[in-house]
Amino acid sequence: MARAKAIRACVCFCAVMMASGCGLSPLAKRATAYSKAASTATLEVKSAYQLVEESYYDVEVASLQKNFDTDGFDPAKFQPFLSEEDMKARTQLLEGLQQYATLLAAVSGNQEVTALDKQSEAVGKKVQALSKDSGLQTVAKNASMDGGIAAAAVDALGRVLMQREMAKELPSILDSMQKPMDQICQLLEDDIGDPQTGGLRNQLKLDYDRLIKDQTAFIYANEKTMSPSEKQDAIAKLPELAAAEKKGDAALAQTQEALKKLATTHDALVDTKKSKDAPAFESLVSQLEEEGQQLGAVYSATTAKGK
Amino acid sequence: MATNPIFPNTRTALQTLENQLAAANPVGAQASQAVADALDATATLLTALNQEEAAQLSGQMIAAGQDVKDAVQKLTNLKKQLAQIASDIGILGDIADGLDTALSGCKTVFGI
Numbered sequence: 001m002a003r004a005k006a007i008r009a010c011v012c013f014c015a016v017m018m019a020s021g022c023g024l025s026p027l028a029k030r031a032t033a034y035s036k037a038a039s040t041a042t043l044e045v046k047s048a049y050q051l052v053e054e055s056y057y058d059v060e061v062a063s064l065q066k067n068f069d070t071d072g073f074d075p076a077k078f079q080p081f082l083s084e085e086d087m088k089a090r091t092q093l094l095e096g097l098q099q100y101a102t103l104l105a106a107v108s109g110n111q112e113v114t115a116l117d118k119q120s121e122a123v124g125k126k127v128q129a130l131s132k133d134s135g136l137q138t139v140a141k142n143a144s145m146d147g148g149i150a151a152a153a154v155d156a157l158g159r160v161l162m163q164r165e166m167a168k169e170l171p172s173i174l175d176s177m178q179k180p181m182d183q184i185c186q187l188l189e190d191d192i193g194d195p196q197t198g199g200l201r202n203q204l205k206l207d208y209d210r211l212i213k214d215q216t217a218f219i220y221a222n223e224k225t226m227s228p229s230e231k232q233d234a235i236a237k238l239p240e241l242a243a244a245e246k247k248g249d250a251a252l253a254q255t256q257e258a259l260k261k262l263a264t265t266h267d268a269l270v271d272t273k274k275s276k277d278a279p280a281f282e283s284l285v286s287q288l289e290e291e292g293q294q295l296g297a298v299y300s301a302t303t304a305k306g307k
Numbered sequence: 308m309a310t311n312p313i314f315p316n317t318r319t320a321l322q323t324l325e326n327q328l329a330a331a332n333p334v335g336a337q338a339s340q341a342v343a344d345a346l347d348a349t350a351t352l353l354t355a356l357n358q359e360e361a362a363q364l365s366g367q368m369i370a371a372g373q374d375v376k377d378a379v380q381k382l383t384n385l386k387k388q389l390a391q392i393a394s395d396i397g398i399l400g401d402i403a404d405g406l407d408t409a410l411s412g413c414k415t416v417f418g419i
Contacts, residue, residue: 209329217343
């Protein structure tokens, strides 16, 4: 629902901006293009979390099947990988980025943005609360960013969304968000992590490794009572699981690339504040848009949302 | 927790063990069950570390649950069996030493 609303809001603003494009400054046109591409890419980042929640759920089901005879079914043991609180922090961060993209499109026009201001203010408040209450200061996953920097970046995003008087000042908005954008994207990239050192990619590997070894043990434990075709089907699941792991990890790696591009394209947008033409930015923004669309297709094929 | 070297060292030891078990190719009911159980336990501990790191993003910390205590106990119980079948299932290197490092780290990290 919120997702559909966000897409509608951004598409609506971008459509209006593009339709009236001839009256816009070159920077405003670029900001509108960035807004559209960033909005698509940001929406897909949430699917990375969904992908890992699904593999984690599969492990919980496999564990229930394995231990049912001795442990029975305890619904309390079925918990998501990320707690509600942890997922909320990420959702708010992504909503903040999404709202920032929408705000850029709105600010690029010469229209009243009062309705959007209210929406931005609400999201901005949530984002600012996240930076103050969450203990982001303790995050030290990446040696290049301590918790204080992460909190300051999130706080800056919240402030930009809340400051109505800045609504007509596109260059200063872009300036104030350059570093925070880089840092928030880095924070989310770190959260997706690496198959060997932690984060979502590591969790996906753990889940599939367990599913594969559990399936192998199941086949050996029950082969004497299986019919030949049942055994064939059970064995055929092994390469399917291995392929799903590979596909899922590739999707997560691509999401990290999209986040990287989200930051570098924003940097390029800031760098072109005084330029009439910006071919390097145009190229980056079209890559970002393509990346977002590809991610949408990949996650539709690998997560339940597309099934 | 993240600044204490025992945290990354324990993660590395557990991940090395997880990689060894994931790459193992057990044949037969007994060996495959031992590998699956050991991998379940190792992955449970690594999952707890992942959740603890994820909780830092939203300021929540998690205490060692019963599943973590059970996983440490399960790995301790499987140590001898895994060491005996290691070469048969394609695990290279000394799995017992790796297990000891991972287990002692887990006891410190999770306060067991």
